[in-house]
Amino acid sequence: MRKIAIIGGGFGGIAAAIRLRARGNQVTIYERLNKLGGRAQVFQRKDYIHDAGPTVITAPNLFYELFSLLGEDLENFLEFKPLDPWYRFHFNDQTEFDYGPNREKMLDQIKKISPEDVKGYLKMLKESEAIFKLGYEKLAGHPFNSILTMIRYAPAILRMRGYESVYSFVSRHLKHPNLRQAFSIQPLLVGGNPFKTSSIYSLIHALEQKWGIYFCMGGTGKLVSELENLMIRNGIKINYNSDVSSFSTSGKVITRVNFKNGKSQAFDYIVSNADPIQVSSELLKNEKISFHNSLIKKYAKHSMGLFVLFFGSVKAYKNIAHHTIWMGPRYKELLKDIFDYHHLADDFSIYLHRPTRTDPSFAPKNQDSYYALVPVPNLKGNQNWDELKESFSKKILDELDKTIMPGIVKNAREVFSMTPKDFKKDYRTPFGSGFSIAPILSQSAWFRTHNQDDRYKNLFYVGAGTHPGAGVPGVINSAKVVEKIIYP
Numbered sequence: 316m317r318k319i320a321i322i323g324g325g326f327g328g329i330a331a332a333i334r335l336r337a338r339g340n341q342v343t344i345y346e347r348l349n350k351l352g353g354r355a356q357v358f359q360r361k362d363y364i365h366d367a368g369p370t371v372i373t374a375p376n377l378f379y380e381l382f383s384l385l386g387e388d389l390e391n392f393l394e395f396k397p398l399d400p401w402y403r404f405h406f407n408d409q410t411e412f413d414y415g416p417n418r419e420k421m422l423d424q425i426k427k428i429s430p431e432d433v434k435g436y437l438k439m440l441k442e443s444e445a446i447f448k449l450g451y452e453k454l455a456g457h458p459f460n461s462i463l464t465m466i467r468y469a470p471a472i473l474r475m476r477g478y479e480s481v482y483s484f485v486s487r488h489l490k491h492p493n494l495r496q497a498f499s500i501q502p503l504l505v506g507g508n509p510f511k512t513s514s515i516y517s518l519i520h521a522l523e524q525k526w527g528i529y530f531c532m533g534g535t536g537k538l539v540s541e542l543e544n545l546m547i548r549n550g551i552k553i554n555y556n557s558d559v560s561s562f563s564t565s566g567k568v569i570t571r572v573n574f575k576n577g578k579s580q581a582f583d584y585i586v587s588n589a590d591p592i593q594v595s596s597e598l599l600k601n602e603k604i605s606f607h608n609s610l611i612k613k614y615a616k617h618s619m620g621l622f623v624l625f626f627g628s629v630k631a632y633k634n635i636a637h638h639t640i641w642m643g644p645r646y647k648e649l650l651k652d653i654f655d656y657h658h659l660a661d662d663f664s665i666y667l668h669r670p671t672r673t674d675p676s677f678a679p680k681n682q683d684s685y686y687a688l689v690p691v692p693n694l695k696g697n698q699n700w701d702e703l704k705e706s707f708s709k710k711i712l713d714e715l716d717k718t719i720m721p722g723i724v725k726n727a728r729e730v731f732s733m734t735p736k737d738f739k740k741d742y743r744t745p746f747g748s749g750f751s752i753a754p755i756l757s758q759s760a761w762f763r764t765h766n767q768d769d770r771y772k773n774l775f776y777v778g779a780g781t782h783p784g785a786g787v788p789g790v791i792n793s794a795k796v797v798e799k800i801i802y803p
């Protein structure tokens with residue numbers, strides 16, 4: 316039995332705690348906030364409840380597995396409800412497209428938008444299934460600590476055209492600009508620009524097709540709290556308000572974990588769910604770090620920032636789907652502004668979450684609760700979010716009012732927002748980025764921070780900044796990778 320500290324209680328930290336506890340270790344989580352979940356926080360304003368982070372549950376089997384590792388059955392505690400449609404796209408030309416589980420219905424819609432794209436879509440689906448087999452089934456849960464692993468898989472990645480962007484991959488198959496947008500936005504869900512993210516990430520499309528998209532009844536907050544109960548029942552210790560400030564080292568070993576309140580403790584193994592760049596630049600500030608991590612610290616390209624607007628509505632907008640993607644007038648150019656120039660443009664696109672479509676408990680009867688998530692530059696853009704946030708919130712509500720939610724400006728209640736500045740403060744994420752470093756090929760697999768530190772062999776990484784990357788399935792798989800390294 317080893318004594319293991321998990322730094323951070325996001326999904327990556329939770330999954331690592333469960334896996335390592337199931338192996339019989341003494342596991343303690345140290346979380347700097349007063350609750351678990353990391354980005355999966357829950358906010359409540361008056362009677363309106365909001366999941367603040369992930370809401371789209373793909374690969375629910377990963378959660379079933381966490382419960383079963385500790386000999387329990389998820390279905391005794393949680394219900395994952397399948398959604399239909401998965402996403403409703405609202406394009407700038409005022410047309411709509413429902414992306415969902417019914418293949419015939421989806422093909423009919425593609426036919427209406429662009430008959431020649433039906434064949435292309437089916438071909439694209441086949442290719443993304445092949446990418447899924449390589450990228451998800453083989454690589455996502457596999458350690459990439461050694462360059463030899465990268466060399467072994469490089470030919471397969473090249474054969475799958477991993478050097479191509481998701482947008483190029485989609486455009487090889489589909490002609491219509493709206494369909495190209497709809498089927499290439501997935502990298503944005505993990506912090507990447509579809510024009511720069513490796514086409515390996517088009518596996519997300521096959522993943523959605525294979526398992527579907529679910530909502531956890533009661534919200535992602537309920538999922539976090541049931542995982543918390545599961546851990547407590549099974550002897551995992553959880554310390555809240557425990558901010559880790561540094562690690563002490565001796566040679567190539569982390570000897571002590573030091574806390575902001577002055578306390579310090581020794582562990583056999585440390586698993587960091589804190590962002591790897593935070594570890595390199597703050598927790599190991601006075602210590603040597605590996606060459607690999609020093610390159611990442613210096614040169615990493617970070618994911619975009621997020622502006623998240625939360626609001627209730629005294630009117631229920633019954634035609635709004637659970638997940639809506641509202642596309643603005645520009646696509647490639649807007650993404651260039653956000654990712655390359657760090658410029659806050661006048662236009663934007665929105666991902667709108669309406670949990671009350673599936674679970675009425677999020678708002679009073681016949682009312683709605685929403686969040687509108689808008690990709691924006693991360694803090695490299697130097698925007699003054701304290702000054703901007705009010706006018707930016709107004710712009711978002713105005714656009715929704717003019718298009719899919721008439722009257723929302725008048726009906727909105729308890730409006731508040733989260734900006735990249737809050738992401739930096741609350742989650743300690745470098746540059747306030749929404750998803751850690753961006754998922755480009757030169758920052759994926761071996762090129763990302765390794766799941767076992769190259770220098771300190773008792774330090775491991777889970778979460779969005781390490782392999783395989785951001786998104787709930789990614790970070791849960793990162794814990795599987797750490798387990799495989801410790802128990803080869």
Ligand SMILES: Cc1cc2nc3c(=O)[nH]c(=O)nc-3n(C[C@H](O)[C@H](O)[C@H](O)COP(=O)(O)OP(=O)(O)OC[C@H]3O[C@@H](n4cnc5c(N)ncnc54)[C@H](O)[C@@H]3O)c2cc1C
Binds near residue numbers: 372743
């Ligand atoms: C608004 C939003 C919507 C999203 N929607 C989806 C979605 O629908 N589906 C999906 O799959 N993914 C989604 N994602 C992505 C997904 O939420 C994240 O990739 C994932 O939750 C990140 O988990 P994590 O384990 O890496 O860490 P985090 O959630 O970032 O948690 C890390 C934890 O470590 C703690 N910590 C950091 N430093 C220290 C320290 N020094 N001491 C102690 N504790 C520390 C932090 O407080 C935090 O609790 C979304 C993300 C955002 C922001």
